[in-house]
Amino acid sequence: MNALLQGATWDDFTSWLPDLWSGFVLSIEVTIASLAVGLPLGLALALGVQTKAMLLRGICLAVVEIGRGAPALVLLQFIYFGLPSAGLPLTSFVSATIALGWSTGAYTSEIIRAGLDSVPGGHKEAVSALGLSRMDGLRYVILPQGLRVAVPALLGFSILVFQASSLCFTIALPELISRAYEIGTNTFFYFPALATAGLFYVAICMPASFLVSYVEHRAGAYAVR
Amino acid sequence: MPQQLRVVGQHVGKEAPLALTNKPYVKLEQITKSYGAHTVLRDVNLSVHSGGVLAIIGPSGSGKSTLLRCINYIEPPNKGIVTVGDVTIEGETPVSRRDLRALRSKLGMVFQSFNLFPHLTVLRNITLAQERVLGRTSAEAELIAMQLLTRVGLADKAAQYPSRCSGGQQQRIAIARALALDPKVMLFDEPTSALDPELGLEVLSVMRELATSGMTMIVVTHEMSFAENVSDHVAIMADGCILEYGPSREVIRNPQSARARQFLRAVNER
Numbered sequence: 001m002n003a004l005l006q007g008a009t010w011d012d013f014t015s016w017l018p019d020l021w022s023g024f025v026l027s028i029e030v031t032i033a034s035l036a037v038g039l040p041l042g043l044a045l046a047l048g049v050q051t052k053a054m055l056l057r058g059i060c061l062a063v064v065e066i067g068r069g070a071p072a073l074v075l076l077q078f079i080y081f082g083l084p085s086a087g088l089p090l091t092s093f094v095s096a097t098i099a100l101g102w103s104t105g106a107y108t109s110e111i112i113r114a115g116l117d118s119v120p121g122g123h124k125e126a127v128s129a130l131g132l133s134r135m136d137g138l139r140y141v142i143l144p145q146g147l148r149v150a151v152p153a154l155l156g157f158s159i160l161v162f163q164a165s166s167l168c169f170t171i172a173l174p175e176l177i178s179r180a181y182e183i184g185t186n187t188f189f190y191f192p193a194l195a196t197a198g199l200f201y202v203a204i205c206m207p208a209s210f211l212v213s214y215v216e217h218r219a220g221a222y223a224v225r
Numbered sequence: 226m227p228q229q230l231r232v233v234g235q236h237v238g239k240e241a242p243l244a245l246t247n248k249p250y251v252k253l254e255q256i257t258k259s260y261g262a263h264t265v266l267r268d269v270n271l272s273v274h275s276g277g278v279l280a281i282i283g284p285s286g287s288g289k290s291t292l293l294r295c296i297n298y299i300e301p302p303n304k305g306i307v308t309v310g311d312v313t314i315e316g317e318t319p320v321s322r323r324d325l326r327a328l329r330s331k332l333g334m335v336f337q338s339f340n341l342f343p344h345l346t347v348l349r350n351i352t353l354a355q356e357r358v359l360g361r362t363s364a365e366a367e368l369i370a371m372q373l374l375t376r377v378g379l380a381d382k383a384a385q386y387p388s389r390c391s392g393g394q395q396q397r398i399a400i401a402r403a404l405a406l407d408p409k410v411m412l413f414d415e416p417t418s419a420l421d422p423e424l425g426l427e428v429l430s431v432m433r434e435l436a437t438s439g440m441t442m443i444v445v446t447h448e449m450s451f452a453e454n455v456s457d458h459v460a461i462m463a464d465g466c467i468l469e470y471g472p473s474r475e476v477i478r479n480p481q482s483a484r485a486r487q488f489l490r491a492v493n494e495r
Contacts, residue, residue, distance in 0.1 A: 125299050126340035130354040130406065131329040140353055144344050 008192040016183050016193060023179030024200045030175060031162040033097040038104025038161070039154065045109035046116060047138075060109075067106020073167050075099040080171040092173040096165070104161055108154055115150030116142055152216040159208045163201065176200055249308075250275040250441055251410055256295050256305035256316070258288075258465075265291045266302065267465045273410070273458070278442045280452035280473065283462035284488055289445040290337075292462070293414050296443065297332045298325055310409060330358070333403030337415040339395040341387040341402070347374070348383040351402045359406060366405070373401035377431050393424030397431050404435075411435065413444040429455075449492055453477050461485045 048060030067075070080095035090098070119142050127137035169177040180197035184190035249272035258266040265288045273279045281289045294300035296307060302316040312327045314320055341350050351370035355361045361369070374380045377397040379390075387395050396416055403411060413432065417425035429448060433455050436442055446452060452459050452473060459476040461469045468485045469476050480486045 120338075120340070122336055122338050122340040123342060125294075126334075126336065126342070128299050129297055129329065129332070129334035129336075130402070131326055131358045132354055133357075136357045140345075140357070141342050145342075148344070 004195075005192055006189055008187075008189045012187070012189060013192070013196060016180075016196060019179045019183060020176065020193075020197060020200065023174060023176040023197070026173065027162065027165045027168075027175040027200075028204075030093060030096050030100070030168060030173065031158070031165045033093075034100035034104055034161055034165070035158055037097055037101030039108055041101060041105030042108030042112050045105055046112040049109065049113065063102070064106045064109050067102045068110075072100060072103045072164050073170065075102055076167055076171055092168065092171045095171055096168045096173055100161060100164060100168075103164070104157070108157055111153045111157065112147070112150050115148075115153075116146035118149045119145045148219060152212055152219055155208070155212045155215060159205050159212070162204060162208075166201075249273060250277075250310060251296065251443065252306075252308040253292070253296065254306040254308075256292065256302045256307070258291055258295060258300060258302045265465050266295070269305070269465070269467055271460060271467065271470070273441060273443055275409075275441055276439050277458060278436045278440075278444065278456040279458045279460060280456035281443065281445045281460045281462060282447065282449070282452055282488075282492075283468070287462040288465040289462050290414050293334075293412050293443060293445050296410075296412060297329050297334055299334075330406070331409040332412055333406060333408030333410070334412045335396065335399050335403055335414065335416050337418050339387075339392070339399045339419075341395055341399055343387055345386075346383070347379070347385050347387060347390070347398050350387065350398060351405050354402070355405050369405055370401070373404050374398070376404075376434075377401050378427075391424060392420045393427045396420065396424075396428045400428075400431055400435070410441040410443065413442065413446070415445050415447065417446070417448055447492075449477070461488065463488065 045060050045064050048056055049064060051057050051060075070078075076096065076099040079090065079099045080092060083090060083095075123141055123145070124137065127141050132140070165175060166177040168175050169181065172178070174182075176197050177194075180193040181190075183193040187193070251273040253269060253271045256266050256269040257264070269288075269292055271279075271292070281292065283289055291300055295302040295305075296309070298307070298314065298320065301320065305316045307314045307316070307328070309328055309331050312324060312331065314324055314328060341347075342353075345353065348367065348370055351373065352363060352366035355366035355369065356363060371380060371383065374383055377400060379394055379397055379401070382390055382394060382398070387398065390398065400416075416432065417428050420428065425448070429451055432442070432444070432451070436455050442456075444451070444456060454473075456473050458471065459469075459473045460467050461476060461480070463484050468482050469480055476485075477489065480489055
């Protein structure tokens, strides 16, 4: 244990907390921003890949396939380092939001599409037979049922986005991992600092996982009922 | 009961003169439907007068349900002409949304699997389309919904979710939902096939009452007593064609073709 702590004392740990805390807050902020961009994008893409308009469908398919095909790290690098050379410099926070939002949108579009597909075909027929417009059918019948099915998986994915926010370390966003690494550079207590940062992740992810299984259970109960 | 009918069933009197002119209200001409190489309907012709009740019977896979779905274009036919009242749609031409809306506004549909929306209360199931399609206020829509729920004997279920209702109750709610939009014709797609005999009976009695009130109805069914006693005409289908068509008793008691006799014998032996 002492070997792992590398001689770091309790006072060392407490002195890191303010820095780690501000990194932690930034990690959460970038996660929320990415989800705020990514989840609506996911819904739009889920509907877009099913539309009959060929051009729109092609664009949506491309966005989904690139978002799913390219690792989030590559998207981050591309947007932060690549776009400025094309004349579009972005701050690291904005780059992170776009890259993680894109990745989130691409993956959640599949989750949402599966949720929408789970709505029985008979309900779509009932929507038509009642004369409801396609928009009304989506808004009042298909989305409320389909999204409810998708919620547990979307929550699970949100946890992954929080974990993926650590990749922003590579684009100089001073989030949790960057802060821990910085402490390491200054004090050479790399392992203790990174391990403390890890505890912050665990503190969010474990309760969140429990929440997901609870919601999953509830959603299941709804489906059976 | 008859007084209540008048409140909700404005549709009853309006189209009655048509029956006198001897012009069918629903007319299907040469309806053809195929899925790939598999032809489900071949040149089907059928008509129903205003106020008439037509039962379509026949073995499974004979195209009864598909024919019913072609009437409101849930399954667009590949060929043929569908006329309902003053709306005529030809199978081959691309159908405009306006025509589709006009067609469907005259047709109410009840499904074998009810298809109530499980995330909405019974009341909301009935008011939703009234508000969104007919533009009624929520107060109007709720009043009409409650009248219809009373008519089908389920006023006490208004605030419940469909999952808390039995199959028979759900189907009666589905009938109320369709009636709320003042359809001129009600289409029933095996409305009792998913129900046990007892629950089926309560649905059939609602349908019988509806028929007596003068509603035009097309009913795909396996219920022979309904076909014989409630409907005025019966069509027997097999292999995508209409084998026999005529007044109910004549067709059921004295079928002409061998295939129809075979089917009816099988039904009677059960």
